[in-house]
Amino acid sequence: MTIATDKKPRPKRTPKPEGQWKIDGMEPLNDDERIKQEDPGFSAKQRVIDIYSKQGFASIPPEDLAPRFKWLGIYTQRKQNLGGELTGQVPNSELQDEFFMLRIRFDGGRATPQQLRVVGEISQEFARSTADFTDRQNIQLHWIRIEDMPEIWERLEAVGLSTMMGCGDVPRVILGSPVAGVAQDEIIDATPAIETIVNEYLHREDVQNLPRKFKTAISGNARQDVTHEIQDVSFVGTNHPEYGPGFDCFVGGGLSTNPMLAQSIGAFVPLERVPEVWHGVVSIFRDYGFRRLRNRARLKFLVAQWGVEKFRQVLEDEYLESPLQDGIPTVPHMGNRDHVGVHKQQDGKFYVGVKPTVGHTTGEQLVAIAEVAESFGIERIRTTPMKELLFLDVDEDVIEPLSKKLSETGLYPKPSEFRRGVMSCTGLEFCKLAHTTTKSRAIELVDELEEIIGDLDVPISITLNGCPNSCARTQVADIGFKGQTLTDENGDRIEGFQVHLGGAMGLNPDFGRKLRGHKVKASEVTDYVVRVVTNFKEQRNPGEQFRDWVLRAEDEDLS
Template sequence: MDTTTTIEKAPRRERPRRARKPEGQWRIDGTTPLNHVEEVKQDGDILAVYDRVVNIYSKQGFDSIPADDLAPRFKWLGLYTQRRQDLGGELTGQLPDAELQDRYFMMRVRFEGGQVTPARLRAVGEISRDYARSTADFTDRQNIQLHWLRIEDIPAIWEKLDSVGLSPLLGCGDVPRIILGSPVAGVAAEEIIDATPAIERIQREHLPNPEFHNLPRKFKSAISGHSRQDVTHEIQDVAFIGSVHPEHGPGFECFVGGGLSTNPMLAQSLGAWIPLEDVPDVWAGVARIFRDYGYRRLRNRARLKFLVAEWGIEKFRDVLETEYLGRPLIDGPRQPTNPGYRDHIGIHPQKDGRFYLGVKPTVGHTTGEQLIAIAEVAERFGIERIRTTSEKELLFLDVERTDLTALAAALDETGLYSKPSEWRRNIISCTGLEFCKLAHATTKSRAVALVDELEERVGDIDVPVRIAVNGCPNSCARTQVADIGFKGQTVTDADGNRVEGFQVHLGGSMSLNANFGRKLRGHKVLADDIGDYVTRVVTHFRDQRRPEETFQEWVQRAAEEDLQ
């Protein structure tokens, strides 16, 4: 007889589900602002601050500028306050922005599609010389940044830029940033398709439209039909690269949801082939999805990549087709990744039998006088078309074969490099501690000195080793996708002092074997020691390298002690 007593369990109560916290998605949560920046953005036309700069602040001085105009509204004008020079990197994140900022501004001048003329280069050079203490830096978004600008001089600077068809408007802020384009669109012999008409239509029809002037945060885009895939499409919010459909011919493959910073993600392909004439509509549809469904409550999640990651690429494409385009996209092939150089250094053929020449300013750093000298060289050789690139190069188009050697020599005399070493060719840096309020370490001058040191100590190298020197975790210099990436941090030296230093990422890539690099746990490098560090690691690579092995491949198998 079974004497076991059966005890009945009480039914398990389901815990009530916690209510979903609003993310500020307009289509789901409504448009009520969930933070102060969103309140400011909805408080009238944000570009109305332009008139206040001209009529009030430039006449009454820095102290007349209200905090909400200084940030965020000035960003829509391409203006940021720069960092005070007397505050070290150890204070980053410890002091509020209002205490870190100086009374001077950085201005980002937009060069749409990287299109430059000698007149434009001269105008920016004269602005740099006369108003910006001769600072001028080419950026990886084909722009030029100026520093040390006073509010009193801004109207005169705007007037001079306008005289040559340039503008800083929408250079920053929660808007579509400049659209990266192939610097040799319509020119290069190896081009798949010329994307210029699509970029021009977006610039003409969509960028001035106020519906795109209040996005959750910045929106980065790129369109290139060049076979080199020369616009870093893997890390853009939306990007289009040249693709050949077996039935429809040349068009574009579209990628969405890329970005780096503290949560790096590579863009994903929609799996669609898009004809040239449809690119502006698809671009606008993706931007509208971001506007309507992007997260606005937390600024550090207000990028399209987080929405794509949550939805998945299939849902994203479905919403794009059904809610925004009203038609299905054509399925298309995946374009093979270009395994070689994506820059345009050196001499290259054009479609018309002439040539273009690509040269390098080290880490994109120049001066106002240098820009003027470069413009004079271009005029001497009858060159009217110059281009900036996402690799911080300068390209000179329409060069006759007989002028190539003389042009290269003349540009070298201005301080550019027509035949840079692999170190000079493959290094990139952000603005860093000198001007940026987010930085922990000095980058620009350190990167320039590092190139000189490596050329002397290591000599040239026969395989690309891409170096990125970044002052903070935001990865403006693409730290996670470099062969050797330095991320600025405040570290403690042997004497217990808090000093500038870097965390190291090794073996990252956004093309073949795309990954965000190998990070050595607990390994930091003092800022003053990066020359010794790179020399040591590259020497190990040279000694241990197998035939045809890349630096990235070696990093994956190298012993940890050889990477320290």
């Protein structure tokens, strides 16, 4: 029997505006947007020089401290000895110290011995000798006082370095192939495009207020050596059968709590149009990106909503001088993407790639590395997205003595697969978002794995991340640890990790496999890795990679 009702269907709610400038207007929908519109981030630099460096930390107003200082490449670090159980439970103002992290840009990873020496000296004098190579080809220092920033800027600028736009809602450092222009397996040298973007586009006002950070990678190397799958925009070298060498353009990649892989827009981009297309993509993000909610204010969410077909159409119709030619699908590179070891250059010389464990170094080491390079006449050094250091233009007869000297500085010319593939974020030591200690734990982990297992004959990537934000690329590692606070059998809150297994970029990119409810105490990380890697060694098929074994392994062999 049908029962009559007087209820009328509820009208659909009008969706809240996303803060897209071209659709919703420019009225700020949150405090971050209001602050950015009231006074641009770069305005704070002169106040640092004129006021804060003279009057000290207490003179800095909150809206300069965060977010504007990020535009200057600095933000507060975590107070020491505050446990991870406090993260997210107390305001940042209670977690932050009166010292800063300082991020120094190396666009394209290009460095000189003189630059490394200056950074090393700054580290020793002003940063308690801290220094870390990052997976974005930068160097980060800690323990920086606001009183010292004017002199630090002067020293950096004297050797062509900058901290500007190291953080903030702006285009961050441009990742580039560390062997651009020298590698034998290069498709096309992207250096001119990176230089044009850095010199002609980065400092324009129209890219200085984006919804959130914007990450770029440009490489013409056949190794696809810039992690293009997880960038906001990336340009990957390709050989088009009709148009010759150029680039495939990918958009909408990113990890964190909502990981998404970048997608090709299906266009062929010639070298001379890369800066124009880059600026067009940035401008789409500026005009159509979601600004209301910070956790949705990344380009990947817009790409997911629009799809790449609409994205390309808007790009060509509204932002480019003319349409792009259709491209061909990019074939993923099948081997290691890093540049560890000795490799022949196009000109017959060699480049040598070495590994600092998890990118960690000191001011003294940076100065020593610079001295070694200068003693062998090396003028070009490169940082990489895999936290390596490369030394270019090496004569064949000095490869061995150079490697020996670099080894003496604490670098590894022939690292084990464990040391080669390990990566970590800053972690609880300095980061206000972290739940766990990562960097020192990663260093200990590698030492213990080498002692217990020795080495592997296949690559293995192990990453330790202190929080869900995936700065260490947890979801695309063979074994990825995501930091969180656990409760032990005694009811105590302790450091621990959720585990991702079998993640990968390249062929069949994937975010890996999680075991339901499986957590690992921080104190048991080494035991866990030894157990899983031993199972892999015992069960693998000939030539099988770790990630392929993970996909077919039983849960108990991964626990």
